[in-house]
Amino acid sequence: MQSRLRWLFFFITILSVASMAARVPLDTDMWWHIRAGEVSLSTHQPLVMDTFSYTRAGQAWVNHSWLAQILLAFLYQKLSFYGLMFYVVLLSMLTFGLLFFLLEGHPFVKAMLIIFGSAVVSTIWSPRPQLFTLFFLCLLVFVVTRFREGKVRRLWWIPLLFTLWGNLHGGYFTGILFLGFTLMGMLYDRVFDPGSIASFKEKFWHLLIVTLLSIPALLINPNGIQILKVPFATVGVSILRDFIDEWASPDFHQPLQLIFLAIFLGTMFLMAINKNRKSAAVLIPLFGFSLLAFYAKRNIAPLMIVLLPALAVELNVWLNALRISDRISDLLVQPEYHWRLRDENPLPMRILNLLLIFMIGLIAVGKFVYVSDPVVVNAYLKQDTPVEAYQKMGGLAFTGNVLNEYEWGGYQIEFYPQNQVFVDGRTDLFGDEGIGQWMRLMRADGDFAKILDSNKINVVLLKPERMLVQVLKTMGWTEEYADQTAVLLMRPAQ
Numbered sequence: 447m448q449s450r451l452r453w454l455f456f457f458i459t460i461l462s463v464a465s466m467a468a469r470v471p472l473d474t475d476m477w478w479h480i481r482a483g484e485v486s487l488s489t490h491q492p493l494v495m496d497t498f499s500y501t502r503a504g505q506a507w508v509n510h511s512w513l514a515q516i517l518l519a520f521l522y523q524k525l526s527f528y529g530l531m532f533y534v535v536l537l538s539m540l541t542f543g544l545l546f547f548l549l550e551g552h553p554f555v556k557a558m559l560i561i562f563g564s565a566v567v568s569t570i571w572s573p574r575p576q577l578f579t580l581f582f583l584c585l586l587v588f589v590v591t592r593f594r595e596g597k598v599r600r601l602w603w604i605p606l607l608f609t610l611w612g613n614l615h616g617g618y619f620t621g622i623l624f625l626g627f628t629l630m631g632m633l634y635d636r637v638f639d640p641g642s643i644a645s646f647k648e649k650f651w652h653l654l655i656v657t658l659l660s661i662p663a664l665l666i667n668p669n670g671i672q673i674l675k676v677p678f679a680t681v682g683v684s685i686l687r688d689f690i691d692e693w694a695s696p697d698f699h700q701p702l703q704l705i706f707l708a709i710f711l712g713t714m715f716l717m718a719i720n721k722n723r724k725s726a727a728v729l730i731p732l733f734g735f736s737l738l739a740f741y742a743k744r745n746i747a748p749l750m751i752v753l754l755p756a757l758a759v760e761l762n763v764w765l766n767a768l769r770i771s772d773r774i775s776d777l778l779v780q781p782e783y784h785w786r787l788r789d790e791n792p793l794p795m796r797i798l799n800l801l802l803i804f805m806i807g808l809i810a811v812g813k814f815v816y817v818s819d820p821v822v823v824n825a826y827l828k829q830d831t832p833v834e835a836y837q838k839m840g841g842l843a844f845t846g847n848v849l850n851e852y853e854w855g856g857y858q859i860e861f862y863p864q865n866q867v868f869v870d871g872r873t874d875l876f877g878d879e880g881i882g883q884w885m886r887l888m889r890a891d892g893d894f895a896k897i898l899d900s901n902k903i904n905v906v907l908l909k910p911e912r913m914l915v916q917v918l919k920t921m922g923w924t925e926e927y928a929d930q931t932a933v934l935l936m937r938p939a940q
Contacts, residue, residue, distance in 0.1 A: 455553030457803050460543050462557075463564045465810040466571075467538035470817045470826045471530040473572035475871040476518070477856035479511065480573075481863065483519025486512060492668040496875060498859045500847050500866040500901065501883075507875050508672045508679070510616035514575035530573040531818040537577040538564070541584045545751065548588050549758040551765075556758065563754050566706045567747045570692075579617030582607060584751045586621050590628055591755065594649065594727060601656045605663035612664040616676040620735075620748045625657040627734045631727030639723075679874040690873065692744040706746055710736065713753055716760035720767070732756055831857050832932030835907055839865070839934055842926060846904030846937070849887065854907070868901065890917040904937040 478498060485493045492512040496502045509515075521529030542564050549556040570576060586607070592598040611618040629650065636646045667673050696703045713732075717724060735752045738745035816822060827833060831854060839848065840862060848865045850858050855870025869876050869884045876884075887894050890913045897903075906923070908915055910933045918935050919925065927934035 452553050454799050454803065455557050456543075456546055458806055459546055459557040459560050460539050461803065461806045461810050462561055463542045464535050464539050465806070465813055466564055466568050467535045468531060468810060468813040468817055469534075469568075469571060470823055471527050471534060471573050472823060472826055472830075473574055474830075474853040474856050476530070476573045477860035478870050478872070479515045479575065479856075480519050480522050481856075481860045482509065482512070483515035483517070484523070486516050487519055487523075494668050496872075498863075498867060498870065499855075499876075501868055501880055502875055503866065505875070506672070507872070508669045508676055510612065510667075510669065510673055510676050511575035511614060512668060513610075513613040514578055514615060518573055518575075526818075527820055527823045528815075528818045531814055533573055534571050534577065535814060537581050538571055541577075541581045541751075544581075544584050544588055545754060548584075548591060548755050550755075551758050551762045555761060555765075559754050559758055559761075562705060562709060563750045566702055566709065567750050569702060570744070570747050575615040576617055578611070578614040579620060580747055580751065582611050582614075582618075583620050583624065583748055586624060587751055587755065590625070590653070593653070594628075594632070601653065604656050605659040608660040609663045609666045612673055613667045616673075616680070617748075618664060619677040622657070622660065623734060623738075624731055624752070625653065625660070627731035628727050629654055629657065631725065631730040634726035634730070638726075676874060679877075693742045695740060696743045696746065703743065703746070706739075706750075709750075709757065710753065713757040713760060716757070716764050720760055720763045722760075722763045728756055728759075830931075832907065832929070834929065835927050835932040835934050836862060838927040839905065839907055842905070842936065844904055844936060846902040848905045848907060849898070849901075849903045850907055851909060851932075852881075852884065868903070887914055888912050890914045906935040907932055908935075909933070 481498070482493050485497070492509060493515075494507055494509050494512070496505050496507045518530065518533065521533055525532065542560050545563075546556055546560050549559060567580070570580070586604070589598055589601060589604070593601055608618055608621065611621060632646065632650050632653070636650070661674075664673055665671055696706065698704050698707050731752050735745070735749040739749040824833075836858065847868070848858070850867050850869070852869055852871070855867040858865060858867050859870060868887075869880055873881065883897055886892055887897055888908070894914065894917075906914065906918060910928065910930070912933075915933050915935065922938045923935040924938060925933065926936050
């Protein structure tokens with residue numbers, strides 16, 4: 447196949463990824479990220495102290511995403527939802543575009559793997575800092591793989607990558623894990639198969655030194671050494687697994703997670719039947735990230751970055767073993783890419799290829815424009831967020847605090863900053879104690895009345911099905927607004 451046809455598969459794939467990534471740019475955590483970025487822009491310094499809640503007001507907040515928040519706030523201020531959509535689409539294209547070149551095999555096979563993989567990952571495509579983690583992890587996997595293959599000689603710039611990563615998102619820990627797992631695998635290979643790795647000593651020690659330098663490189667941020675506690679602080683909130691969906695284990699009744707399971711089992715099957723030697727430097731990162739993914743569904747996306755290259759290798763070995771017909775033997779040809787697009791195809795074929803790329807690109811651009819339109823975004827926003835109820839609350843004259851839903855906290859922080867929240871998506875800040883108190887309030891359990899009084903809560907804006915709503919009505923709280931999404935209650939005058 448000619449170079450132009452190989453690039454054709456790449457462009458079709460990356461435009462398909464862009465089309466999938468172009469979805470309504472909304473997320474419950476997005477709003478408090480944007481608000482934090484706006485505060486940082488206005489004060490000209492990172493926000494590292496809580497000013498959004500009355501339950502943690504004035505406490506130190508390890509804001510590991512301050513730099514990404516500034517970017518999100520800037521894009522939102524300048525380009526509204528179009529800027530947020532650009533952020534999502536660009537990072538998604540960069541991540542899977544890079545992954546496309548990492549995979550082995552024919553461009554058609556690689557395209558199929560990328561499209562299925564991106565469909566699984568699409569659940570996290572929202573305007574949040576975690577997209578930087580996915581891109582940086584992909585970049586790290588790319589260069590470390592090339593380093594082990596002898597195609598990259600030095601990795602001294604990786605600590606600089608971690609310095610940037612540690613200021614953009616706390617998911618830097620996935621990068622440290624990948625480096626650690628890879629080193630363990632290289633050491634295992636060296637001990638149990640001494641002839642398997644050429645220049646082991648030089649590669650192992652170089653990667654080990656780079657990894658050790660990357661950890662102190664993380665300390666170059668406004669949070670100082672506290673940044674190293676972020677992964678443990680988040681995972682340590684035991685209530686996450688029962689309360690927050692993305693921290694729960696995968697539910698294979700959901701279609702996209704069923705696709706993930708099929709990809710995972712397909713990889714394991716091919717590894718079992720293929721007779722090629724598997725390097726522990728590939729297997730240990732794969733199994734390590736698999737454990738994380740089955741622990742919490744939010745870790746499925748990092749696993750796909752590690753798993754797809756391994757699947758591509760095994761798929762190539764399997765196709766070779768089949769000895770398929772010469773008519774489709776091109777499926778086994780490893781492509782070579784050239785920046786100068788050589789093509790011996792007839793002119794009509796070239797025109798047809800360009801038209802195909804143009805049409806897919808047009809679909810992606812059209813979807814981008816449509817889902818970013820403020821009218822469309824606000825219509826979707828009203829489906830899950832009580833916009834009218836908050837407008838009613840904004841018109842009330844009251845003193846004291848508001849008790850809010852967990853997932854509405856970000857919206858309240860952005861649009862009603864004068865009313866601090868009880869809790870929001872910053873789980874590492876509130877911990878088991880804060881979220882546990884909130885859950886006792888929702889169920890009207892135990893000392894709920896004492897919690898209301900001690901926090902001077904005089905207004906409640908919750909979902910109608912909450913037990914607390916029913917209990918407070920029997921206690922004389924006044925219903926100021928109600929619809930299918932929310933109920934607004936006010937404490938009776940004393």
